[in-house]
Amino acid sequence: MNTVNTKVHLSPSPVPMTLDLFELLDACETLSDELTEYSSPAHRQALYIRLAECLEVMKDELERPLSQYLIDRLTAEKLIDTQPQHLAEDSELLRQYCYALTQVLMSQRQTAEVNEVLNGLLFELVNLLIEDLVAPRF
Template identity: 35%
Template sequence: MSTSHTPYNDLLTIPFSAATDFTDLADYCDRFAETLIECDDTAQKLALLGRMGACLALLRPTLDEPIPPHLIEHFTVDTLPAAPQFFEPDAEALCDYCQSLAQVLCQHSLLPETEKSLKGLLCELVWMFAGELKAPRWDRSKTAH
């Protein structure tokens, strides 16, 4: 019997640790959320929530650290994008919200409608969080490193 490799299975085997760049951890969270929003299988949802929670737990203590020098160029662009936001929690609060929602969903004690709404909220918050972490920070023409 062979094991088929699916994007879902690949997500569950992606290695990451405290040494993983925060940009990669943010990408993984993004991918977990993309898969979770479409997932109806309870075991798969719990596995994805567990992996997402582990990534968020690794990201949380790094949020106040300076960006590593090898990533500076990645966050430097010719023109910063205009991104108006109506909900602007700081990165630490946003990470905490995501972790809390992931933990609540792991308990699997909600009404189906409530679980669906909270799963959607978690995914939207994770996409927002990952997008913020991966967004450009410096305008090349205005900033000297």
């Protein structure tokens, strides 16, 4: 069983250290999507733990040079005219925001209403991070 790309069970399992950047991004996307689907505090807690693990592994991955196949996947043949729509262009900063927010949510010190808003914010930040990291570069 793939521990990242399948539905999360209540007992989180560790994130494999062999995932590449895109696999980590896919895992983060899956986990943040699941956070919007589940309301059980225990299930959400497991998802927060798994998401924090993915974001922590991603920290090391962002510091390493990209593999050639990832460079090929991220390189555009021609300049793409896009408008910057990101909160920050620094992927590491976005990753830190996501990680910090998972830590806040894991603490469970907020009201249910605040948790819902923070879950939505986490979902948006994870998606911004993914968009930033998979955007083709000229």
